[in-house]
Amino acid sequence: QVQLVESGGGSVQPGGSLRLSCVASGSIYRISAMGWYRQAPGKQRELVAGITSGGSTNYADSVKGRFTISRDNAKNTVYLQMNSLKPEDTAVYYCYLDLIRMWGQGTQVTVSS
Numbered sequence: 001q002v003q004l005v006e007s008g009g010g011s012v013q014p015g016g017s018l019r020l021s022c023v024a025s026g027s028i029y030r031i032s033a034m035g036w037y038r039q040a041p042g043k044q045r046e047l048v049a050g051i052t053s054g055g056s057t058n059y060a061d062s063v064k065g066r067f068t069i070s071r072d073n074a075k076n077t078v079y080l081q082m083n084s085l086k087p088e089d090t091a092v093y094y095c096y097l098d099l100i101r102m103w104g105q106g107t108q109v110t111v112s113s
Contacts, residue, residue, distance in 0.1 A: 002026040002102060004095045009107030012085055016111070020080040022095030022104055032099035034078040036069060038091035038109075045094070049080060062088075085111045 008020040020036065035050040049059045049069035057069050068081040078095065090111050095104035 002028055002097065002100060004097060004102060004104035006093070006095050006104040006107040009093060009109045011110040011112065013113050014086055014111055016085050017081070017083045018085065018109060019082070020093055020095075020107060020109075022078045024076045024078070024095075024097060026076075028099055029076045029097065030073050032097050034069075034071060035096040035098060036078075036080045037094045037096055038089075039094070039106075040088075040091040043091075048093070050098075051078065082109070085109075087111050087113075 003025045004022055006022045008018060010018060012018055031053050033050060033052045036048045037045050038048050039045040047060055048063055049067055051057045051069045051071055059067060066084045071078045090109060092106040092108050094106045
């Protein structure tokens with residue numbers, strides 16, 4: 001059974017950095033596109049960044065130049081490096097495994113002074 005386990009969330013001041021990790025159990029991870037989504041209170045869940053099995057990436061306009069998505073297939077892990085964080089980045093961040101439309105449990109990111 002596939003599981004997604006996220007970590008790395010927390011509280012940071014504006015301008016700070018965090019790195020989120022999502023570990024996927026099972027071999028299906030290696031052939032699936034992965035994504036990071038976020039949902040702020042009162043807002044719809046939105047795509048932050050995606051990465052294909054081959055490593056091609058795409059980003060929401062609001063995070064381009066600040067966030068970087070990457071994957072390490074040897075570790076079944078996808079990362080989201082978040083730099084220059086802003087208060088509007090505050091949300092619950094979710095890992096997504098595209099092939100079977102599976103979500104992680106979410107990890108809270110709070111950006112506040």
